[in-house]
Amino acid sequence: MEKPQRSTREEPGIFELPERFNAVSLLVDSHLAAGRGDKPAILCGDKTITYAELHENVNRVGNALRILGVRMEQRVAILMRDSPECVYAFFGAMKIGAVPIPLNTLQPSKDRVYVLNDSRAVVLMVEEDLLRSTMEIRTHLEFLEHIIVAGDGNEGPLVLRHLMAAASPILEPARTTKDDVAFWLYSSGTTGRPKGAIHLHHDMIFAADMYARDTIGLQETDVSFSVAKLFFAYGLGNGLYFPMRMGGTTVLLPERPLPETVFEVLDRYQPTVFFSVPTSYAAMLHLAEKSNRTHLGRVRMCVSAGEPLPKPIFDKWRQRFGVEILDGIGSTEILHIFISNRPGKARAGSTGQIVPGYEARIVDDHGADLSSGECGTLLIKGESVGVGYWNKHEQTKQTFCGEWINTHDKFAVDADGYFWYAGRTDDMFKVSGLAVWPADVESVLQSHPAVLESGVIGVPNADGLVKGRAYVVLKDNHEPTDELVRELQAFVKTNTEPHKYPHSIVFVSELPKTTSGKIQRFQLRQMAAAANSEPTHVEHATH
Secondary structure (H helix, E strand, O other): OOOOEEOOOOOOOHHHOOOEOOHHHHHHHHHHHOOOOOOEEEEEOOEEEEHHHHHHHHHHHHHHHHHOOOOOOOEEEEEOOOOHHHHHHHHHHHHOOOEEEEOOOOOOHHHHHHHHHHHOOOEEEEOHHHHHHHHHOHHHOOOOOEEEEOOOOOOOOEEHHHHHHHOOOOOOOOOOEOOOEEEEEEOOOOOOOOOEEEEEHHHHHHHHHHHHHOOOOOOOOOEEEEOOOOOOHHHHHHHHHHHHHHOOEEEOOOOOOOHHHHHHHHHHHOOOEEEEOHHHHHHHHHHHHHHOOOOOOOOOEEEEOOOOOOHHHHHHHHHHHOOOEEEEEEOOOOOOEEEEOOOOOOOOOOOEEEOOOOEEEEEOOOOOEOOOOOOEEEEEEOOOOOOOEOOOHHHHHHHEEOOEEEEEEEEEEOOOOOEEEEEEOOOOEEEOOEEEOHHHHHHHHHOOOOEEEEEEEEEEOOOOOEEEEEEEEEOOOOOOOHHHHHHHHHHHHHHOOHHHOOOEEEEEOOOOEOOOOOEOHHHHHHHHHHOOOOOOOOOEEOO
């Protein structure tokens, strides 16, 4: 039986935080005493927000919420794009002991109704241009008492900037403990309704110290920029509490992170650390190939998470830009990355090694530990693991197992402690009795010059036998043809085990994904089930 994988580095324990603790005191207030009051904390559009301005505005929002009657532990929902005001709202609520909940600005109204009612939020802070759609669902919101509108306008039930102007800039943090609830994050999930993961005041500090500081070496001098938004667990760390913990600077982008826009941000603000996701890296590479771009400004380090980073993207990115991408895996429930590659030690195709402060086990279907090289379910232990899911007792029991959390991901670990991703527990299918993990086939397809991205599932044929099917998005200037299908099938056979090749290929304009960029394979399975018969080799599909 293998021992759990753990870091060999000496790391500070979470017990070093005082019992009486409010995370905002460390992430915001402490910078004034440290002499950073005039240092830029946030860059966004034409705005530069110093740490002194951040501190004052966080206090004003906290006091404004108190004037409205918001009490400790009550939920405050935040439906805002990445902006200074979003940061003020998040930290302001947390400083008074309330519980901020960043909401996905891209989710449909029905999901918004569900999350607001499920969380029983008493206040919703909403972006100005999202007010109309919010008012359309207002009668369905059972617990909401106040709607506060952000932005420069004057319309709305309550206007954030007016409330802030009338509120005091002085605020003592609530008498919370390090184990008080600090915030919730709703999972984007690839199946089912979103689940609210409950996180404590110490969680952000632990994740920032163990991963950002001690694993990738984020520094006070760094300027960070994240493609992932603040309402995602990944983006919340990258774009907010990582740079705030280090006393660094964050660049916030309210708009969609299209490849052209991202390159503009890299040129304009000259960030030194760039956080993105595999889908965005692939799209940026594609644009760079067309425009002959070969530089990233001052970026010294690139980080990836959200989905496994295919080896071809790692290789092509490093060859073109001279910077390696540090792939890792995190989750909403664990808050941020717990397995990661290190600067200068990244292995293409690997998720990396365990982050200090965390432990990992790989177990079989009966919970027994597996040996090195064997593929099984990944369990993780660490101090940033959430308390559980709000109002989801059965699902909490399935995932939060005492000190360990079941990631529901399949991994193998090699003799050097590097973890290799195989797929989600329910993604694997068998062809002729042999296992096929979609990630393996997708990585091979990704290395073909015509393929931008792909999603692979198992589909029963006319005889009821499961065969692989690849849904493929082509790069510009490549047309779907029968000849290309045969070429891609032969390419997979040549570059991996022959039984893994896709027996059918469907060309699509895009893949169904969560708003965090994860492929929704259940939607691919629904698309396959909706087809009346086995598709021809070349099929144009929409969804």
